[in-house]
Amino acid sequence: MADGKLLIVGAGLSGLFAGILAARADLDVTIVARGQGNLMLGTGTIDVHGYQGKARLEVPALGALDDDHPYHKLSDYALREAIELLREICRRRGNPMIGNLEKNLLLPTALGTSRPTTLAPISMVAGSLRDESPLWIARLNGFRDFFPQLMHNRLPQNIHIVDLALTAKEFRRDAYTTDLARMLDNFHKREQITNAWRKSILDYRKKTGEAVTRLGLPAILGLENPRVVLADVEDALECHVFEIPTLPPSVPGMRLYNLLRAEFLTLGGQLVLGPSVKGKISKYQRGSAVMKTANKTEKAIEADAILLASGGFGHHGLVANVDGSVTESVFDLPVDYLTDRHAWTAESYLDAHPYAKFGLRTNAQMQPINQNNKLQADNIWACGSILAGADRLSEGSREGISLSTAFTAVENIIQALS
């Protein structure tokens, strides 16, 4: 057991997960994040390695990745352990995750493609595209963020569309996924909605003579108690039901955020949402940090160790400046990037872009180093999407990197503080 204070910058998947692991080891942990992290924008699944070039991988092939990929810095157990720890937390907190590192799941996307992923919430697995039986997809009238026609047109599987009514009274504004999820969380509204859906399904069967065996819905099956919502909907509709991740706000992502946050807070961890953190590194190679508090003064954040989980370009961890330089936002640590601005992007928007691999270079302990492999500070570590060497989007590897590098960073922090 270690003793000391750890500051984590960032409240995305890697920041929260690292916070939980460190708090379990009895460290005094504070997470400071400028706004909510990336989970609300993601899919709520854990992607470890899904693509090699354009090919979908049946099994993660980490060996095929470049030598400087973050996965290659890890011990042979880090990824496996991290996945198991996450799985245990999710199961205990009512959002069980299905899948394993031996074989990727293959799930449909709302845009009508198939997507490999390693772990998915139990509410998504009945949509597996490895199962070749037909799929029925719900079109919710009045909900503007989900178009099953895209799936029908683009997926090779046999796909039917079923119209379901949203029984809720007319919304005077656009209904978001979160609105629908909250209605389904409520027992009485859930009963009303499932009754109406049941009627639509029966009508559909009468009209077409087809029995719906598995039905896909946009991911709206409750924020608070997804297992109960899923079971109730399946009971009412008498078929398997699965969720398809939608545009943000992502309900499965929020569930993950909520449960990780609850776990962290219950361990006594401190979560400060709002302020941005500014740091500096002394000539003795020690990092220190301050944040602006509610009274607009700068407060020093006491920390024996600092873990940057501040994300990539989308979350202010990395900043691309107008002069063509790329900087790290807290300590101005050296960033691996291409100085030729024209080399940042590929020809086509959907290609793999070189800028995706920009980020911090670290040693095997997850401590930032410069291009000559020189350690930048004795008490700074980094994990998650700020790390260089991975194209998380093209590889389908974002969450696997976040979890395993957070695990490794915390392992080393604990060792350093013991």
Next chain:
Amino acid sequence: MTVIDISSLETTLSSDQCIKCNICTASCPVAAVTDKFPGPKAVGPQMQRLRQPSAPSYDKSVDFCNGCGVCSLVCPHGVQIAEMNAVARAVQMDRDGVPLRNKMLGRPEPLGKIGTLTAPFSNLPLALPPLRWAMEKTIGIHRKAPFPSFTGKRFRKWFKSHAPENLIGRRKVVYFHGCSTNYYEPRVGKAVVKVLEHFGCKVSIAEQNCCGLPMQSNGEFDAARELAKSNIAKLMPYIRENYVIVGSSTSCTLALKHDYQNILGLQGRDVEMIAKNTFDIFEFLDDLFTEQTLNPQFRRIKDAVFYHPPCQQRSHFMGQPATKILRRIPGLSFEVSTADCCGVAGTYGLKAEKYQISRDIGETLFAQIDRHSPSRVLCDSETCRWWIEGHTDVESIHPIELIADALPR
């Protein structure tokens, strides 16, 4: 002290940072339960463009913002949405006039004075259904909204007769008890004093008045500024003598730390000094333990409780220091709420047209409490405690009361 024009505050100008990602709307507890409120993004940064002095906006939905502040916290781009809405509401009230009901709810202090003098009789009217019905019909305070009881003995009176444990304490603290501790829950103040004195602080209570937040959130900015100025004048002599201000109500302390400058627009050295030297009780204790490398020992309390950090507490940017200290109590297990708001948001949920909205917001929290079936719910804000008790039948106390109970005897 000067007052700046609120339309030029950094707050209102931050609307230009909005990229319309909708993270705020997805987190907004009000938008989650009603479509009368289009959500923080729509009412805040989006509407702000139409609120220039030359083009007054008549969108009244901003009045449905309950001021919990979660939107400003989750925003990844630094838009001060909640603050923007508070200012917009004040401008609207200025134009349309403040309803009598809001004026009453904005003045807990005169009510407290009369109520305390005449307790327990003053508690009767609020317990009489016909009277509550009449109140709802005439002034618009919902008949089911839970109210606290007057105690009859004010906290300040108790303090004056109390023999301090520690007169020579190294740390000098002036305790900002707020209205609720004085008139309704002196037990919270007693716990604060007991804990502070136990850890070697010299505790004083300055002359003080209502922090002004109830007026501010009911749209009376001018009146709220007078209360703020009066508090600043009463507290400054203590600051000059190196006292720090410690409060047990996270909403009062947030007013002192943040709202006086950033919402009411007060400027100057004094208001800054007050802001810099105000601490929440748990923030103060946590700093004290760290500074003095104290490792306090507590008595064993075999209990399972539930802790709900109120929304104003999160806007302090101090984390949840109560959990750090609760964790030191042997035998105590606790679960922390992930509900962003209990619903009542000060006086919002007491209003007839908003009661149901607040009740619906509270469902998330009440369901979590139900699931964990704790013996007590801990919460740092008084109005939340009364709301939680009124709707769950679980006793709700300030976490400092549990700490006071756990001090070695």
